Amino acid sequence: MKWEKKDLIGLEYLTKREIEYILDTAKSFKGVSTRSVKKVPALRGKTVVNLFFEPSTRTKTSFELAAKRLSADVLSFDVSTSSVSKGETIVDTAKNIEAMKVDCFIVRHSVAGAPELISRNVEAAVINAGDGCHEHPTQALLDLFTVREVFGKIKDVRISIIGDILHSRVARSDIWGFTKLGAKVMVCGPPPLIPIGIEKMGVKVTYHIEEAIKNSDIIYLLRIQKERQKENFLTSLKEYSFFYGIDQDRYESIKDKIFIMHPGPMNRGVEIKSEVAEKENSLILNQVTNGIAVRMAVLYLTIGSRK
Amino acid sequence: MWYYIHMKKLMDKKEMEEAIEKVCEEVKKEMGLSNLVIIGIKRRGDIIAKKIRECLEKKYKVDIPLGFLDITLYRDDFSKIGANPVISETDVLFNIDDKKVLLVDDVLYTGRTIRAALDAIVDLGRPSLVRLFVLIDRGHRELPISADFVGKKVEVKKNEMVEVKLKETDGVDEVLIVEKEK
Structure with a gap:
């Protein structure tokens, strides 16, 4: 099986086989975090942006570590000091950051559907890190x-x-x-x-x-x-x-x-x-430990689907 | 869809066994058996590595640690071909610091797999020595990499493929040169 989806919005939209495929991929990533060099070069040169419109410590840290262990560059976008607070829409925000050539957005928002809205407007991979009462x-x-x-x-x-x-x-x-x-x-x-x-x-x-x-x-x-x-x-x-x-x-x-x-x-x-x-x-x-391996798998597959 | 148009046998079971016997002797002579570890590159290199280990055990009554590498995450073509469909686990359950590593793969071609494997090994520790054994060296290197121990060296054209078949995965021990056309 080859992974084709550029986004991960929710498990509602995945088949049983796709879910199992992510879990299998995650299994091989788990070992990376137990080594003395906790890093593999798979996503070297890729840029991942954390777009968190809602506070989070664990999920954000976990995604950040997962991306770093795959050698991607990570940017965490601080909403409180951003132009969102000046009235920019989330789609504009995402499009502006994408214009700087990033490969993946990790989105958390208090409104259900926000990550999907972004995913429809950008070429980059979009991973839902929690949207309203919808999915995580x-x-x-x-x-x-x-x-x-x-x-x-x-x-x-x-x-x-x-x-x-x-x-x-x-x-x-x-x-x-x-x-x-x-x-x-x-x-x-x-x-x-x-x-x-x-x-x-x-x-x-x-x-x-x-x-x-x-x-x-x-x-x-x-x-x-x-x-x-x-x-x-x-x-x-x-x-x-x-x-x-x-x-x-x-x-x-x-x-x-x-x-x-x-x-x-x-x-x-x-x-x-x-x-x-x-x-x-x-x-x-x-x-919490497994969160890193699973997120590494999701980043690897979604970014990888874009070639 | 690929079509087979021509096939040639390069090695049979006996020749493969002889190649493994030979490398065991060479490894003993040139690397020594103390502090030796064997690491096979998935897939196929791992099975050949296992055969070498068994042969060393039988011949010299030694127990050599054996590990397996999956180099998917170290490949240099992620941006070109995307995520690899299957990643399996790297299984090196011993410390390789100051060890002598015999790296094992089935076919040496562009050299890119070995480049990736060397990077993976460096991430696992700092061996004192790394030597490479390949069953078949088919030429057409793209990187300055060469094998220290070779089962059989043969010039194979770019449109031809070397297929190493092993009993464990393919039901038969043999090496074929296959000309294929799309």
Whole structure:
């Protein structure tokens, strides 16, 4: 198979085979980060631009390291000091930077569809690093990679995604990815935060964490995004923590058979108690490590498709 | 679509085995077996490297570390041909600092693969010595690179291809010169 897509906008638009192809490619990139010289010359002479219209530490750092380990030049575009704040549209911003001959944009924006809009207007590769409540494809790819590493497969693995499904682009991408690869996905959270009709995406729904835990090999805790809770879907964070947070007691009841994942950054004390985040069956730091390999694969393939 | 129009056998199983026997003796004489490691370039070079290791083990009762290189990420034609369809893993699980490396590939042609492999090796460590064995040297070098140990040297025209077939991947041990036309 040869990679033909110049952009990565979401897992909704990829086939099972394409997703597996990225994961396979990522596997060979993982070794690069464990060597003493953590660099290969594959993308030497290419320029990658981080276009982050929304704050991010982990994803931005991860992409930056991934690009650097492939020997690309990376430019991080600071939106607060840019002409966007002077009223320039995102398409104009992207086109102006592209006129300086760059090869790839990594775009994060608070509005769903922004990366796709840019991708339709530039020749450069565009990778979605999170757009509104739409998708965060590289996060889901690294989640898939992590699960495949631990279980050796994804088919029939039972994963429950717990938290604010409604606002979560991570949940959306994970549901696309895991269902396409044959996992058994369940979503769990307070009723106002579970979108109506989500069953159509091929997932089961429960409002009780005990039921989610009972039927899972992995529980995937989403971050409760405090900034998105202004619409009063939750009575209080404390209440959420009481009904859906993983504390020592809930952990004790499940620890022998369940892995814990989280996309970060964690709200310690809300969806996950500190002592649980450090446990041996927490895959949270594996996810971060694998993020580099997966993003290296995505950069290599998308930029490579342009010749 | 390629069409085969002419085929010629360059080496058979016996000649391939003899070439491997021969390189084992030469390596022992010229590199010595202490601190020796073997690195094969994927694909095919890795299998030939394995055969050399087995031969050394049988002949001299030594256990030589064996590693494999995938040079995809070190190629110089990324801008021309784009991402390579398949990347496999580099598997050198030992430290190559101050080791004597026998680099192994099936066919030496332009020299670009070896250039890439040398870059990959330098990223893994600093060997004291690197020597190259190729089963077939077919000429037409584009870079100043030459092999130290050669199974068979032969002038092959540019429109012809050398096909090294190995039992492990192709079901048969033989080397062919194939003239192909589009």
